[in-house]
Amino acid sequence: MFYFFIFNLMFIFTVCSFVYLKQINKISLMLFIGIVIIFFVPLWYIQLGGVKYSSYSVASYYEAINIATISCVFVIFYLFSHVIFYGFFLKNNKYTYNYNYMYKIYIFIYIMLIMYIAFYINKWPLLNAFSGIIVERPDILKGGFKGYFLFSVIVNFAMPSLYFLCFLNEKKTITFDIILFLSLAFLLLIGGNKGVFMYFLVFNLLFVWKKIKIYHYFLIGIIGVIVYAIIRMPYLSDGLSFHYLYESILERVFLTQGMSVPAVIELSKHIDISTMGSNDLKYTLFTFVYGFSPGSMPMYYTAEIYARYNVYILIIVGICISFILSIYISFFESKNNIGVNWVLYMCLYTLVMSGISLSNICLLYTSDAADEL
Structure with missing residues (x-):
C-alpha cells in the first residue's frame, strides 16, 4: 500500500503541474491522458480487486506501480523543461499558407x-x-x-x-x-x-x-x-x-492498454525479451495475455524499457527521452500552427500507445516532412 500511496501522491503532483504550467489545453495533454489510461485507472482497477487480464503475479503488479511512479516523474520533468524551451523558441514563427x-x-x-x-x-x-x-x-x-x-x-x-x-x-x-x-x-x-x-x-x-x-x-x-x-x-x-x-468501450479505452504493464513484466520473468524486436514483443505479449493469436498489445515506453533491461537503464533513458522530447515539442509548437500541432500530438500518441521502437523513431523523423507540407 505504501508504494501505491506514493504513486497516487505523484499522480496528484502531475495533475498540479499540468494546471500550474497551463498545459491542460496544450499538445502535452496527451502525456497526461497516457498516465491516466495506462497507469492510474488500471492500477486502481487491480487495487480494487479487478481480475480481467490477470496474467501477472502480485510482484509484477508492485513493479508496475513503481514504473507508474517513475513515469509521472518523467512527465513532470518534461513539462518544466518544455515550458523553459517553449519560452526560448517562442518567436514570430507563424506561417502564411496558400x-x-x-x-x-x-x-x-x-x-x-x-x-x-x-x-x-x-x-x-x-x-x-x-x-x-x-x-x-x-x-x-x-x-x-x-x-x-x-x-x-x-x-x-x-x-x-x-x-x-x-x-x-x-x-x-x-x-x-x-x-x-x-x-x-x-x-x-x-x-x-x-x-x-x-x-x-x-x-x-x-x-x-x-x-x-x-x-x-x-x-x-x-x-x-x-x-x-x-x-x-x-x-x-x-x-x-x-x-x-x-x-467494451470503457474497457478498451481505460483498461486494456494499461494492463500490458504488469503483463510484460511478468512475461520478462518467463522468457528473455531483451533481444526481441519491439513488434515481436507486442505480438508475443498479446498471445501471453489473451491465449490466442494473431494480435498486438501496445505498451507504454517506460514499461518496455524496464522489462527489457532494469530500472537504472529506465531512469537514464527516460530522462534523456523527456529532455529531447521537450526540445522537439517546444521548437515546433512555438510555430503556433494547427497542422504542425497535429503532427506533435500524434508523435506523443505514438510514444504513449506504441512505445519505443525503430519504426516509431522513424515516425518522428518522417513527421518532420509532414511539418513542411
Missing part, C-alpha cells in the same frame, strides 16, 4: 491513397465489416500489405495535418467541412484502427471546435459508438447490445 495549394495537395495525395486502397480492396477491415466478414488489421497481419507503413504514416500524420489547414480556411462552407471530415474519417478507419480516429475527435474538441455546444458532445459520442459498433459487429455472433458497447 489554402488553394493545400487543397490541391490534399486531393492529389487522397487520389494516390484511394488507388492503394483499391489495390487491396478485399482486405480492408472497415469495408469487410459491412459484409460481416472478419479480416485481420493490416498493422497486425504480417506481409499482407506491401507499403502499409508508409500508407499509415501518410494517413495518420500528413493527411490530418493538411485537413486542419484546409478546415481553418475562412472561405469554407458547412458542406465542404462535412465532405472533408468524412473523407479523412474514411482513411483513418479503413484499416480497422479505432484509436487514431478517437484521438482525432479529441484533438478537434480541444483545439479546433471552439464554438461547440453541449449537445454536440453527445452527437460526437454517438458517432464514436456507431463507428465502434460497425467495426466490432463481425466479431459478435450474438449480435450487439447497449450493455456490451458500454462495457
Whole structure:
C-alpha cells in the first residue's frame, strides 16, 4: 500500500503541474491522458480487486506501480523543461499558407491513397465489416500489405495535418467541412484502427471546435459508438447490445492498454525479451495475455524499457527521452500552427500507445516532412 500511496501522491503532483504550467489545453495533454489510461485507472482497477487480464503475479503488479511512479516523474520533468524551451523558441514563427495549394495537395495525395486502397480492396477491415466478414488489421497481419507503413504514416500524420489547414480556411462552407471530415474519417478507419480516429475527435474538441455546444458532445459520442459498433459487429455472433458497447468501450479505452504493464513484466520473468524486436514483443505479449493469436498489445515506453533491461537503464533513458522530447515539442509548437500541432500530438500518441521502437523513431523523423507540407 505504501508504494501505491506514493504513486497516487505523484499522480496528484502531475495533475498540479499540468494546471500550474497551463498545459491542460496544450499538445502535452496527451502525456497526461497516457498516465491516466495506462497507469492510474488500471492500477486502481487491480487495487480494487479487478481480475480481467490477470496474467501477472502480485510482484509484477508492485513493479508496475513503481514504473507508474517513475513515469509521472518523467512527465513532470518534461513539462518544466518544455515550458523553459517553449519560452526560448517562442518567436514570430507563424506561417502564411496558400489554402488553394493545400487543397490541391490534399486531393492529389487522397487520389494516390484511394488507388492503394483499391489495390487491396478485399482486405480492408472497415469495408469487410459491412459484409460481416472478419479480416485481420493490416498493422497486425504480417506481409499482407506491401507499403502499409508508409500508407499509415501518410494517413495518420500528413493527411490530418493538411485537413486542419484546409478546415481553418475562412472561405469554407458547412458542406465542404462535412465532405472533408468524412473523407479523412474514411482513411483513418479503413484499416480497422479505432484509436487514431478517437484521438482525432479529441484533438478537434480541444483545439479546433471552439464554438461547440453541449449537445454536440453527445452527437460526437454517438458517432464514436456507431463507428465502434460497425467495426466490432463481425466479431459478435450474438449480435450487439447497449450493455456490451458500454462495457467494451470503457474497457478498451481505460483498461486494456494499461494492463500490458504488469503483463510484460511478468512475461520478462518467463522468457528473455531483451533481444526481441519491439513488434515481436507486442505480438508475443498479446498471445501471453489473451491465449490466442494473431494480435498486438501496445505498451507504454517506460514499461518496455524496464522489462527489457532494469530500472537504472529506465531512469537514464527516460530522462534523456523527456529532455529531447521537450526540445522537439517546444521548437515546433512555438510555430503556433494547427497542422504542425497535429503532427506533435500524434508523435506523443505514438510514444504513449506504441512505445519505443525503430519504426516509431522513424515516425518522428518522417513527421518532420509532414511539418513542411
